[in-house]
Amino acid sequence: MSDVAGMGENVSVSSGVGAGAGADTSGVRVPRVLSIAGSDPSGGAGIQADLKSIAANGGYGMAAITALTAQNTQGVSGVHVPPASFLKEQLDAVSDDVTIDAVKIGMLGTPEVVAVVQQWLARVKPPLIVLDPVMVATSGDRLLDTEAELALRELVRVSDLVTPNIPELAIIAGEPAAETWDEVLAQAGRVSASYGVRVLAKGGHLSGAEAPDALVDARFGNEPVVTEFAGIRLETTNTHGTGCSLSSALATRIAATGDWAAAVGESKRWLSESIRAGAALQVGGGHGPVNHFAGLWARGGVETAPTAAEVREHWWAEIAGIRAQIDNGDFVRALGDGSLERGDFVWYLAQDALYLRDYARALAEAARLAPTAAEQAFWASSAEGCIVTELQLHESWSPSGEVFAASPSATTTGYLNHLLATAARGDYAVLAAALLPCFWVYHDVGSRLHPLAHAEHPYADWLTTYADDAFTDATEQAITIVTALAADATPPVRDAMLGAFVASTEHEREFFAAAHGVTAN
16 A cells, blocks of 8 residues: 555654553562471472462572481472581572562471571561461371470561461460361461460361361450451372472462452462362372363463564565565566556556545544554554645645545455455454554565666656655554564464465455556456
């Protein structure tokens, strides 16, 4: 098609236009969360689970290892605790360089390890501490000796949130284990008041179909504030590392928002989603892990997003064959060497004038749908260029008005039906892609035709329009807008955009081809 924006306002559009909120993350807080815990080489629990959980919930995870275990989904066969002095080196190395937004504490194991962690916390004073008190194994066996349990209780006092299971809650309280949900809540209230810490009470060890959780806060000696979260017990063996995963998710979400109740609710829903998807991993023959990224994979996939520059290169290569057909077509070759019959050229102008009227409507619709002022101004300016400047240019070639007396050909009608149908569907990104070839392809053809416009060339005045600087700028702006939209789009939308772009390019080819030999026919 013709130069549709060359005479309009030259609107500046940055390379980020259309990129959406995800392109500028300056306002997004990514919490930096340190896990202090043991290692699980099978990947389901410990720091491995913590790092997955932190990432899955929007944080940047770090880890200081307290113990090395030999374990898998069927159990632990060995534990090696490195010197506590080396744990101190790990903690100091991280905190001396990185600002830590939250700390999640898991397996500690010995009084010496607990003491190192306590001293480090007192020095660094991280803004949020979440303690998952690893004290009782799933089998019911006690994991800590009496001295270590006493040391861990002191760590509870400096934590902001503790996430014990029912047996661990009882040890912290120094009481028998609760047997009903009401008893769990009451015991959690006493622990909260006694230690000055929020307690996430968990009902997973109770029998029955329900598995409730509750955030219990009695830190100020008043009646406990209890926020309950309903839950349904999931029938699955993929429960390895659920305590680690939940506490890490909580640390991440609380650090990001400061909203305790919302963080618990979202973390609980995320963990349920991950548990449900755990069996699909097919890891191990015992209690398998949860699938930490199941929801992200399902909603976002793992396909990488191209940059705008990569979209530009890919799309241009995608239509290379069509562009070659346009360049080698009879109309373009005859227009270039001046042998084109004047009747064919006037017919082309008449169809182009008809095209531009409705193309302007599609441009105006893009302006209406565009999300930013810069994009709105660009498309609106282009629409004005179609109606005012370009149609005047057509008229100058046909003072008798024959250009405007024609009826649309089947080729013109087909192209316009494609554009107007795309506009009617209301998808801005796809519409923008469909509009792009009228800029990009036409400018590409013109860049080769313009040098042929010598003084005796019968269409020299027309060919010089291809060299218009404003149209060159407008074409670059259109490419910038559309490729940025494509880079930011989901894969299905990006595919739809490419489909619309290729279809319009094919219509461009047919539009040029239809104009040759009309006079002879």
